[in-house]
Amino acid sequence: MNREAADRQRAFTALLRSPVLDRHTHPELWPLVRVHRATLGEWFAQRLGYRLVVTGSAARLFRLPLDGVVVAPRRFMPPARRVVVLTILAAAAAEDAEDITTTQDLSDRVRALSTHEDVELAHYDPDRFAERMLFVKAVHLLVSVGALRPTGRDDEDQREGWARRRDAIGGAYEVRRELLLRLVDPASLRAALTGGHDEGAPHEAAARIGLMRKLVELPVVLHEDLTDAERFYLTGQRHRVLNWCVEMTGWVVEQRAEGLALIAADETDTDLPFPRLRAADFAALMVLDELVRAHGAGSVITAVELSSAATAVRERHFKAMTNDLRVGNAVENTARDLLGALDLLRPTGAPDSWRLTAAAARYRDPRVVAVNARLDEEGEG
Known part of the structure; x- marks a missing residue:
């Protein structure tokens, strides 16, 4: 891959990570966005249905809704x-x-x-x-x-x-x-007020955009989560879709029987890397392993089973827990929230009931290595 292609990928993934880039706060990335703004604008508009606005000193990416939905997941622990x-x-x-x-x-x-x-x-x-x-x-x-x-x-x-x-x-x-x-521009406001419904959009375009958004924005895309139109488009245009993903990001597309995942090259390229070297991630990982071993991916988990797994992990790895994880239901709550944000533990719609998604099996049987450094709840490894 040549330098120009690599620079386009850096600019594209940077805008996904930070929808606002400017020459003051992002001096290394800003020139790449300026140079490749035409290609980037086309990628975002034609493949993802997003709007990229580039001015003389800044760039802003607007994730416009499609059929009233913004695919990008909510930020983990968003502002109150x-x-x-x-x-x-x-x-x-x-x-x-x-x-x-x-x-x-x-x-x-x-x-x-x-x-x-x-x-x-x-x-x-x-x-x-x-x-x-x-x-x-x-x-x-x-x-x-x-x-x-x-x-x-x-x-x-x-x-x-x-x-x-x-x-x-x-x-x-x-x-x-x-x-x-630019916090809100006219096109974004109109899309928000109308729910992003475009009656004039071709059926194929909506399927393409919906599929591409899910691949780029979500941790994993299960075939069961695609609409009929998106599945049909993927069947006929799989090679094109996967080439687009690699061309824009440089990441690896992992294909499994149950779905696809676009795997980022570095943890800084994702909004929620997992697992990081911190106590919360360790606790969530071990709870996940406990659930997968006991029930298997795809199984429905009850609140009692989640609580039982969290209790077992806290008792087995008590010394690895930070003080805030040693009290009450902290391990259970941390695991539920973090695994939910990663779409590894998905609500079923019934009260106190979740399903282990197929991707949960990817994290089975983790190897635990003792280290001298204490796991830091706020630090990142």
């Missing part, structure tokens, strides 16, 4: 609803702020905005520490999407320091109005 609400209010406040603003300035503006008679939301109360902590998370979320750019120090200690001190101005930020206004 209140944080999202405060982020939207802070974005509106930033539009009227000076080019350089501060956490305190945005907080004052949001406080005034939230009390407006036309804003039917719970009033933002910066006199409460808990509320201030939620607000700094909201500001950080705006930084992550490029709408605000720190002009100096911007770390967790600095943000928490503002939350604890009533006389601090907090971090200073450049208001990046171009990206602020």
Whole structure:
């Protein structure tokens, strides 16, 4: 593979990972996006039905809904609803702020905005520490999407320091109005309001886009999860589809009887690598193995069986557990949430009932190796 093709793949996968890229925060990736923007735009539009907007200093990928659905899975442990609400209010406040603003300035503006008679939301109360902590998370979320750019120090200690001190101005930020206004563009808003229904779209195009989105966005694609039209398209266009996946990402397509998976070359290319060298992943992996060995992939698991497996793992590997995993139902809850996000443990629709998907067998019989370093709940290996 030549350098140009490799650069296109880097740019494509980077946009999947970070839908907002700009020349300031991504100096190595931004030139690749600029150079290959025509090809990238075609790939996203024709193969995935997404919208890529590239300006003079930034790029924004919009994952438009298709038939009212956005295939990309929800972020694992997404921001709380209140944080999202405060982020939207802070974005509106930033539009009227000076080019350089501060956490305190945005907080004052949001406080005034939230009390407006036309804003039917719970009033933002910066006199409460808990509320201030939620607000700094909201500001950080705006930084992550490029709408605000720190002009100096911007770390967790600095943000928490503002939350604890009533006389601090907090971090200073450049208001990046171009990206602020790109949080929602007309095409994305129209797609969101109409549910992404395009009556004029050819049947084959909808099947192609739906199939490609599932392959690129999901951990694994089971044949049972495809629509009839997507299965028919895959049957007739399998070679083309798999070549597209490799061309865009450089990753490996793994084909099994039950489905397909696009395996990322590096764990940084996925939003939820598993298993990482941390206690939560270790606990979830061992619970998964316990369930697979006892019941087999494809089996339906009850809450009692999940709890029993979690208890067995906690007792067998007690020394490997961090303090927060040693109490109550922590191992069970951690395993359920993480394995669910990975689509290894799928809700059946019945109360307290899940199914082990076929991909769960991929993780059977893990080899446990003792290491000197302690597993870190927050660290990554």
